[in-house]
Amino acid sequence: MKRFSTAIMVMTMTLPLFGSAAAQGLAAIKQNQIVHGSQLFMQDFVPRHPTLQGDGLGPLFNASSCVACHNQGGVGGGGAAEFNAKSVGIDRLEIKGPGIDQQVIAQMISSFHPGFIDTSGSVVNIFPLAHHGGSAAFQQRTQAVLEHSSIRFASSGGSFDAGEVRAGNATPLRYTNNFGGRSIDLHARVYQRNTTSLFGAGLLDKIPLRDIQKQFRLQKRHPEISGRPATLDNGSIGRFGWRGNESSLLNFVDRACAAELGLKTRRRDQPLDPFVPLYQNPGFDVSDREIRAMSAFVAALPRPVERIPQPNEDRLMVQQGKKAFETVGCAVCHTPQLGDVAGLYSDLLLHDMGYSLMDLNHAEPYIVNRSVYRTVAETAAKVGGERMFGYYGSGAFIDLPTRTERSSTAAATEAQIVESVARSAQRPTSYQTPTAYRFVAPTRPTTPLEIIPGPSRSMTLEVQDLTANQSGGGATIETTEDITFQVRYQDTNFNQEWRTPPLWGVADSAPYMHDGRASTLLEAITMHGGEATGTRDRFLLLSHQDREALLLFLGHLVAPSMPQQKAPVIARQ
């Protein structure tokens, strides 16, 4: 007994030491991961990757490193308009001529740009226009599309400045063509996305969902503002990206590697050159370990700070501005504190910002109800085809109008009934007559109900053998189960919905708004529409001094001061 108690005592004394050593070990591992991540973040990627057998950078990419765009106020900051990512979206189109079928539609739209035909052969109304890479034919066609617009682009690929973004929004591009006895009249627009700042992203990642939902419930009682969570297909809530398309920092980094750098990951495919549709990346360009390292580095980036002005009068002005910020109602959406994160100035909810801020890469439709539809080994047929889930948001399919078929209730399967209900309530986006086809990009979800595939999950089932004796137990069987979900959407203006961007560090992240169309904070505030119209008008009704004070207050929300980091010139060979 004495020996036992001595052993317990020794264990009690040594455990913290072991624990401390383990914690130190973990910290060291974490530190190494962050250092590795920072190297990757600042690394100039190049095509070909011998270690992973991938094709490396590209074939289509917006920049060759993360830091090339994320550099305002230090490594990890936002980016100027010249680094904007861009996509081209079809607002509406009309094809005239005989015998219009899906193939004809694809052909006619391909004459504008073949990028609208996705890898599965479906025709979509929006696709990202990569700044660099691709075949000569791709570059030539992309150049031809951009020449239709009135925007002047910088050599880095984005708009030259905020004024050019505004010019692009104000002047949609039009494409007409005649061939094969048919004509096409297409109205499109170049949509852009400004590089977001990543400072404090680690804190954003840790905000509990309940805090976001609490904010959502609070706003339900507000007379003007009605934000909603960015509901994703997998049941999670998005918090990263201009539309809140990504639920976690890891996913965000994973997606950015694929979409911006053309680095194929285990979960995300890289964008492909539509002129080389059969191209296959022989491997992966970036490993999970590297994604985790980059994510750890981004999570470790310091949070922006609220600079305290030194002269007495300025401090009063800043305080006055902060008060005005709350008084006019900015703080309803730009919530100063969310959960335990103070100084964030965001509710992470999506808000309808008005038609002038429309973008066809729409937000994920608002899922108000999500329930398991089927859990069988076979996946139920999807209603409405494969849903796109893009990095910048989703688009719409350009296909022939669907017909409502009334299925016999007795003979119909459950899936057919759901499909029938969904189709009957579908809002049409395309119309067809014998000699014409018209498409108009949807402004709201086209269907209130959808069946979507969930993740496959492995299950271990225990089968008890009743004939065996008591000590014998039973057997275990490994099985894979496919789950499908039935989701019900709420009607929202999903082209106009944007996640409230955190205002921390806003002074060091110009230009503003999702596409960098606002050069200054004053412009950004006056561009608020939709739910924010009342708040904007109250801002404009303030005295000039109060308005200046509010802008001065925002001017004190700056990026964290960081030691100058020099990007290592390590090209991956």
Added chain:
Amino acid sequence: MCGLFFSKLGSWSGRSFPRCWRESTRAAWGPLFSGLATCWICLLSSVAFGQANQPQPDVDAPFQLSDFGWRPAFQNDRSTPSQRDSDGRKLHLIVLTNDDFLGQAPVKAAPGVRLVSAIKPGVVRHSVWCQRSIANALRRAQEVRPGLSNELVVSYLPAGEPRLLHAARSETTAKRVIVMCCSSDDRLLGLLVGVPSHDDLLALIEDSQEAALIASFADQNSVWPDQALADRSRQRLPRRWRFLFDQLLTNHAGGKARFTRQDLAEIVTTTHLASLSQTLWPVYLKDCQQRFALELPVDTQRLITVEQHCETRSDWCQTMIPLIAGVDVKQHWTGLTKVIWGVDPYDRNREIDSLLQWLKAAPDRARFMAIAVPGDAVPGDAVPGDAVPGDAGGREWFENMPLETHVVTRWREAHQSIDVEDLRMIKPAELAMWIQHDQLPAVDLNLPSRLRYVIVEPGQQRMRLIRQTESPNRLLKLAEKFSSQANPNK
């Protein structure tokens, strides 16, 4: 001299050295001459602005707006000769606002109108709505550039509608401000629309000093607009504005591409300013619509509000400055203000002695004062009014005549029935000054409709008001009545 030169050269460092000089010097003369040219510019500017013998500023002294000579613009100079001498080398910053041009003078309220603000009788106080912001900007600018008060004189010029013409109500319009930086002889060098921050103010001063320097190099036969100023603007303007700017330079004043400075006084007239503004207006409006989400038709109120911030008209000012730099602000400030505000400013320096003499000249006769509306030769021509004369109904010719034409005709007849010697066309500013001079009750120029005639009855300090929506017959009858009273034999 050499020591002084190098000591001054050393003192021009950091932000105190005009940014644009550095840029334009490098761009224009190349690296070989840039160093030499910069030295010359420094030397000349320090001599030109009298900094060589300036006393060292006391940076610890509390800031006072009066340090910058804060006073009404274009007033009779009551300063001492030594003050005038020192001011002669300074830039003149004019803060032009749409505050009541008569100041906060005691007013009698119109019947039924309660005075909102209490004003002490006998006290005329001029105020500028953004005075605190201007003072703050000057204070911050002086912190960055000590000794600024030795280079700058600041004056204010309220030129807005008076409360006397708004039934003594206050705050009838959104507040506006123009900041003009001039040479000591009031030649325009720089321009801002909106309340400047200290950064805006410093940039304006630096630009103006550069413009002054360029002007000092030029003689009477130099080409205008100055190439250096035009290049400076071109570098700063965004693409669309630059395109328009180049067009304006090419087609300036009816296709005549180049001018000499001698032509300046002839070229820059009010008409010319208006034509420039008309060219710029559609681009400016489109720019504002895109930048500030202005709704169509133009949301004037919001436009005025955002124009309180300098960034709104910044590109407009950059485009205009090379085309109007050097104009005599004292002579052209009303035209320039009208171009920016779209309405006539109120000029306090307008002479009303002749009006007063005319009123007193024949105390036994009624006096008819027709209030001039811009572009309106005869009251009733521009806007015919809504009222239909009661006696017109049923007449045969009325059926065939458009209603508007009929009303205008009636107004014209009524107007012509007034004896010529009893009629005088006056501007609203003259009306306000007369009301203030004679301490008459305030009137409302616009409510319930536009005021068109003010009639002073013989021997009485009483005004009869005739408005646009009234019947022209009332004017006609009054004209006939007073005419017959004055000339019983007629």
